[in-house]
Amino acid sequence: MKLTIENISKQYKDKIAVKGFSAELTEGVYALLGPNGAGKTTLMRMVADILKPTAGRILFNDKDISVMGDQYRDVLGYLPQEFGLYKSFTATRFLMYFASLKGLDKKEAKIRVQEVLQLVNLQGEEKRKLSTFSGGMKRRIGIAQALLNDPKVLIVDEPTAGLDPKERVRFRNLLSEIAADRIVVLSTHIVSDIEYIAKEVLLMKEGELIQHNTLESLLERINGRVWNVVVTKEELPTIQREYKIGNIQRNEKGIEIRIIHDTKPFPNALQVPASLEDVYLYFFHEEVRDNV
């Protein structure tokens, strides 16, 4: 099974949101990382067949998805970053409705609805109106909906936004369980979500794919460039201006900061093992700094 993204671009009136993006995906979890406005959502919409690319094409098992149409969407599960729900529907009705949209017959649907409710831990809430759901519960019903047809291609756009830590762990486990025999593309800003489950990481910047690699090799690339150092409050502003700074932690010794730098920045700096968060900082430092 493979999903080929072939030189995809999307141009809005005055903005190129995705620029010549190419990648070949097989079974496993792909993490799509990038700062706000990088084009992740736009790319995922095109993969979900709800937005037409300006150029390029997407192939599923070598067949163009725009030609496959229903056939492709039959194996697709999609959770948008932002979506609405029918306020007057109960959770069960909502899922039964989507089951019918996905072509499940009624008997099948009833069983499957119970299963996905269980998967997102919403059993017991199924009789409640969706208008009474909290943000996290809405996200979970969205995830449940995406899983209904047991999709071969699962596209989830910031699925963990708004989930509490317990549910996040639950979702992460769910993904790693089901990813063995399907293609999962996941976008997130919460790097720890994908740290252990991502097969490959796709880094996006201004619409372009700037890195496509396994987590290990990305870590490899910046290994030896991550430093821990304790500084004083007075030193902090200048350091922040000059270096790529990660975590800042106050402790009894002073202010402990994480610096990503090719060479040892300070004599008292200690080299530490790199994490995915450092990878993110390394590639997107400008954006991070601008956002502070």
Added chain:
Amino acid sequence: MFKHECYKIFTKKSIYIVFFLIVLTMIYANNLPTDMIMKEEIYEELYETFGGPVTEEKGKYVREKMRESDAGELVDEISSRTFEDKATGEVHFSVALAHMIKEQLNERKNILESKIENSDKSSYEYKDAEKELTMLNQIDNTHGFYLIRMWQGMFDFIEPATTVIFLSVLIILGLTPVFSDEYTKRTAGLILATKHGKRKIITAKIMAAITYIVIVITSLHLVNGILKWIKHGGIDGWNAPIQGLSGGIDTISMMEYAHSPYDLAVWELYGLTFFLQFIGAVVIAIMVLFVSVNTKNSMIALFISGAIIGIPFMISQIGLDRGIIQHLANFNYSELIKAAGLFEEYITYNIFGQPILYPTLLFSIFGIITALLLYFTYYQHRNYQVKN
């Protein structure tokens, strides 16, 4: 899918509120006084004597009687007349009117016959005259006095204009959100990514819209039927020719079938009205769905579809219908559900040299428009781009 699409339409509270208000208006209008309700026994007696197709004898007799009473009125006070006198007078008048119309009909037939004789067989005038004559020959023995009860008010909800308003308000209110809500409320992104979310869902939505319309029309007719039944007491007259419907005398509606060239019984016209109103409402529904699929805001969709129905309707109501605008007044969405007017007169249009009856042409034109709108509705939704 269909079931849930219905659920979406029927869980809108506004339609129930509006329906309730419409029913209240209908009840109110039903209790407004009208000139004459043929409920009392006296009418049955009169029907024994005068009922059925008007004959020369009956015609002469009532004319004589009316002349007498006209002369008498100069002497007697009108207020001193008994109810029986009044009823008898009204029936006499009806019979006399029928007699007169029958005479007009014969005159018309003579004109048509001479037209046919004097015109070229292949000309449009010839074809048109022949068509009209054929129709008129079939209604030879229809004009007269008939005891028609609840049917009198069954062709309109109150009157033609209110019929249009009630139906279109319910259709627009119920159906404009069908697509536009999916786009505004951001459920489109979920739907369009599913297997059936681009095509089958539209069929389900259209079926749900039709179901809604069946329920709206049936319940309005039911309410209206009950009200009329209470008011007129009974279903007599169902088999009478439509030329015997007395417009404006015992209903608020000013329908006028005395000059109708159509050979139809009252129940047939009712069935036809009901059916065509349903078809018309479905045609409007498709238009509303088309507007809905093209707007990302239910309020705007509401105004646009309201304007599409309302502007030509207003033009014909105000009476600005002259010249080209007249065609707009005759061929617009409101005429489809008005039902009244379709069968009142002989109206034909010259289509490639063939005389085509107005109802046939009206429904054919909108049949074509609807087919196109349907196609574009499918096309638009299928190609909807989720951009926000």
